[in-house]
Amino acid sequence: MTRRTSKVREPLNTVTNDNLTPTTIQSTGGRIFFNQSELVDQNDLVKIVDTYRANHAPNYGQPIQGSFELAQAPGDTTGDTVNIVAPVTNKVYRVLAINIQNINVAGTATADIILENSAGQSCKVATSGTIAADTTLVVDLSATPNLFFTKELFIGGVPTAGTANQINFKVTYCECVQ
Numbered sequence: 001m002t003r004r005t006s007k008v009r010e011p012l013n014t015v016t017n018d019n020l021t022p023t024t025i026q027s028t029g030g031r032i033f034f035n036q037s038e039l040v041d042q043n044d045l046v047k048i049v050d051t052y053r054a055n056h057a058p059n060y061g062q063p064i065q066g067s068f069e070l071a072q073a074p075g076d077t078t079g080d081t082v083n084i085v086a087p088v089t090n091k092v093y094r095v096l097a098i099n100i101q102n103i104n105v106a107g108t109a110t111a112d113i114i115l116e117n118s119a120g121q122s123c124k125v126a127t128s129g130t131i132a133a134d135t136t137l138v139v140d141l142s143a144t145p146n147l148f149f150t151k152e153l154f155i156g157g158v159p160t161a162g163t164a165n166q167i168n169f170k171v172t173y174c175e176c177v178q
Contacts, residue, residue, distance in 0.1 A: 021052075059177065061146075063094065067175035075159035075167035081116060084169045086154030092178045095147040095155065098139035101168040102131040109162025111169070113139055115149060116156045125155075131162075148176065 015024055071085035087093060102109040109131045116122035125147065126139045141147060149155050157169035 062177050063174040064177060070172050072168060072170040075164040078159050078164040081156040081158050084155045084157050084171050087151045090151060092176045093149050093173045094176045095171060095173050097172040099136050099170040100128050100131060101136040102133060103168055104163050104166035105134045107133055107162055109167050110160045111167050112158040112160055114156045114158060115153050117153055
């Protein structure tokens with residue numbers, strides 16, 4: 001009895017684990033249906049995808065390469081929440097850094113960073129303390145090193161003292177594997 005050679009493995013003979021991509025797998029595999037004659041191809045494709053996943057796919061909660069973003073929003077009115085970044089898709093994001101900039105050259109300011117849901121309920125993440133004129137404060141995230149947000153829970157800033165429209169909030173974040 002001769003064993004049928006897999007049609008999936010033949011085109012991938014020159015591909016290494018380092019340059020194996022989902023596009024390569026998809027273009028090689030094509031459509032494979034579950035039937036007895038295609039079982040060898042299906043099993044080979046599963047093994048190839050597992051090999052790719054083991055070498056390239058990050059674990060849950062890890063940053064996704066190429067997904068790093070910087071969002072910024074100016075303050076508006078003292079005491080009112082400013083939406084710094086709120087995803088519109090069902091993805092999970094991790095905060096990497098937060099800055100609060102006081103662009104007022106003459107006066108001090110203070111602000112809070114919050115997580116807020118669509119119902120307006122919020123939880124304070126950080127309080128700035130006094131930010132000197134024309135200075136940027138780097139928010140200490142050591143108490144919340146794994147700060148995640150989604151479309152249901154966005155990152156907001158609240159100017160609490162000083163000239164609200166001269167506060168600029170900045171958040172660096174990335175998409176995470178969920």
